Amino acid sequence: MRYCVVGALIGLIGLSPALAQNGDRKGHDKMGKIVPEDLIPSAPVLSVDEALKTFTIEKGFVIEPVAAEPLVDKPVALTFDPSGRMWVCEMRGYMPDIDGKLESRATGRIAILEDTNGDGKVDKRTTFLDKIVLPRAISLVPGGILYGDQNNLYFVARDGDKPKGKALVVDDKFAPGGNVEHKTNGLMTGIDNWLYNAKSNARFKFIPGENKVIKESTAFRGQWGISRDNFGRLFHNSNSTLLIGDRVLPNLLNGNKSAKMKAKTTERIGSNAVFPGRVTPGLNRAYISSHNGYSSNTIDPKTFKLTNATGACGPVIYRGNNLPASVNGNGFVCESSAQLIKMIGIEDENGTLKGSHPLEKRDFLTSTDERFRPVNMYNSPDGSLYILDMYHGIIQHKTYMTTYLRGQTLSRGLEGPGYGHGRIYRIRSSSKPLAKVEDLAKVSDIELIKKLDSPIGAVRDLAQKELIDRNADPKPIVAALATGAAADLTNIHLLWTLEGLGALRAKHLVGALTSKNEELISSALYAALSLTDSELIKLESLVAAVRATAMTAPYIARILAATPSPVAQEMLVALLKKHHGVSLVREAAIS
Known part of the structure; x- marks a missing residue:
């Protein structure tokens, strides 16, 4: 096996203030390539049929497409309406190029996706709203929708599937400060009828007829993606922590605004070990390795695979009836930088949440396609699980991208195309039919x-x-x-x-x-x-x-x-x- 160590060119890049990347750390000047070049597969854009062949999924389960381009483009969040249709946030502006120069353009959209013939696949798309800057959260409310963009929370009245009037800002501090990876997202309805978010310490409730929201403080939770169990406890995570669960129902300890609470209200659930299905050279800090003289290893020096999560996001607690009863209540987590979905067993021992890895040293779903970027997961009205795949070459934001990762990205052509791809997959049982989705609005x-x-x-x-x-x-x-x-x-x-x-x-x-x-x-x-x-x-x-x-x-x-x-x-x-x-x-x- 041949190691292609970054030579004089990368050395010069690392020393040049003009060319160094935002994510480069002081003292991290050794960024030699870690994975033998002959082990790294190419990363072409694959069709959906080709992408399906790259998946390895646990026995007894099936992964199949629900929607794909051109019907959807860079999906990052969704909600279901009473008719079972998906309302999808398309973050088309996320890193459309290696430098993210066009990110601030209003290219985002909210689309309604529906299956009109009952075959389980989307065949109709309606663009409800466009020209949005990095949309990231959506909730349907009486008379309209709430959605969050890069900065604000908006209410948009609607007439059927069309917006009615202009978007009204109902919270101008919805997603303050930070970059796109570290801004409020979610708007998930809790069992208590409040809307909860990740990367936020605020919850919301819409006031019908007044077209405004009540905003209250809540515990700060997570980074990207939020879910809940049947009881109503919230689950979230961070990029390096696969799953975190609340020990009690939200806001049980938030009634006294003048008291500073110190009780441990969350539990890390299970370890952060992951088992990718391919070598993982395209990680931001894969260069941290004994091969480069560091005291630790981001990827296993023998298998060249990521060992612990670094791009965890989009957790969901499975609450359906299509997958086996043994996985009901389990957590499923996206690892977008390692092209996999993790399954975590969850047990409640006298009010304390415990986690396990039922599959031991393998993961529930892996892909060898480097462009597979699962970023969120949802329970579906048909009883299955849905995966939102941005299907994008670049997953690391420019704020944190290192010189090492830039080189990896360019070497395999992952910087493009900037637009035009995205998939929504369904995970279902291989032996049980899906539930019929009823139109609850009728x-x-x-x-x-x-x-x-x-x-x-x-x-x-x-x-x-x-x-x-x-x-x-x-x-x-x-x-x-x-x-x-x-x-x-x-x-x-x-x-x-x-x-x-x-x-x-x-x-x-x-x-x-x-x-x-x-x-x-x-x-x-x-x-x-x-x-x-x-x-x-x-x-x-x-x-x-x-x-x-x-x-x-x-x-x-x-x-x-x-x-x-x-x-x-x-x-x-x-x-x-x-x-x-x-x-x-x-x-x-x-x-």
């Missing part, structure tokens, strides 16, 4: 309530949101709760739907607070924070009967602290004496 409120019992998380979420957006009559929802026949997970959605409609009352929480399911109990206690003082007092005897466990105790503390009565305060004191060593309980009590 069903009755009663049918929507039934959908809250769907085994598909994306369907439950859409049904909950649609009921709230319609301002549905709460009586049938209350009736569904009153039967006591609904599953625990369904009851969580029923309660939060009532909360979103402003119709939740103490009497609606009786069944949940007397159940044996700790997630349902905890969710009910948290939802109760939206009640008036007089309604909270009605819950005293029920709360007193709830067993305080590692999971429920913080929620009990928070609700007792919020209840304005001597009885509640006495119960809180007793709880704190028993759990004085648990920081989550102490801090929930002063939230």
Whole structure:
């Protein structure tokens, strides 16, 4: 094998202030190539059919295209509407050339993608909005959409699939400062009906009829991509940490703005080890190697593959019914610089999240195509998982690009084409059919309530949101709760739907607070924070009967602290004496 060490030319580049790259570190003047040149494959632009041949996926699963160019171009984020159509943010301006000179041009778009004949593939595209600078987040709201660009959060009214009027800035500090890799993204609806983001400490709620948002502080989370589990806990990550999970429901400890909380509220879930399907010379700091005299190795000096994540993004917690039950609740994470998807097992041990790597020393999906750039993943209404692939040669932003990576990029022609490619893939079971996607916009409120019992998380979420957006009559929802026949997970959605409609009352929480399911109990206690003082007092005897466990105790503390009565305060004191060593309980009590 022949090592092609960067010689005089790269040495001169490293010494020249005019030619050095923004990502070059002081003292990192040894940037010799690490991977033997004869092991590095070429990186031509592949058709979708050709790209499919480069994938290796775990047995029992299938990867197939849902949409590709020219129907989609550099997809980075999406949301589903009640009809099951995708609304996709296309960040066409991201690094269109090696120097990112044209990045600030308003080339981004929001497109509606739909499957009109039911064959599982997109056959119709409607450009809803264009001339956007680096769009990165989208949420459908009554009467229009919210979307985030490089700086602001906007509301755009709509008439069907067409915008109506000009975009209104509803938050001019949505994505402040930083570069494109480090700006707010997400707008994911939480179980509590708030919109949450990565790379942000703000959450939002849209006010129908007023065309504005409420903005509140929340814990700072992640970098790119955000997801949640069935309970409602949020999951996120950073480029070098595959998966991070919140230990409690969002904002449980954010009620007291004057208190600085110190409790550990997140857990790193599993290790950051990755197992690419190809050599990985195209990493920003692959030059950090014993071959170049460094004390550590970014890539394995024997296999020449990345060993730990450096481009992790777009996590999702699988909540569908198409993939095997054994992976339900698992995390899936994109590693865009190493062309792979990681699967992480997640377990809750007495309120503490633990991670495992069920596939051990291999990854769920790998590709040998260097242009495969998975950047986000979503649960689909058909029960499968969707992957957004920018399909772009350059994934590292100019702010951090090193001289080494620039050379790697140019050597394989990865600097172009700047536009015109992008794919959305589906991961499904090889042995189970996909669920039929129903148009929830056309069903009755009663049918929507039934959908809250769907085994598909994306369907439950859409049904909950649609009921709230319609301002549905709460009586049938209350009736569904009153039967006591609904599953625990369904009851969580029923309660939060009532909360979103402003119709939740103490009497609606009786069944949940007397159940044996700790997630349902905890969710009910948290939802109760939206009640008036007089309604909270009605819950005293029920709360007193709830067993305080590692999971429920913080929620009990928070609700007792919020209840304005001597009885509640006495119960809180007793709880704190028993759990004085648990920081989550102490801090929930002063939230």
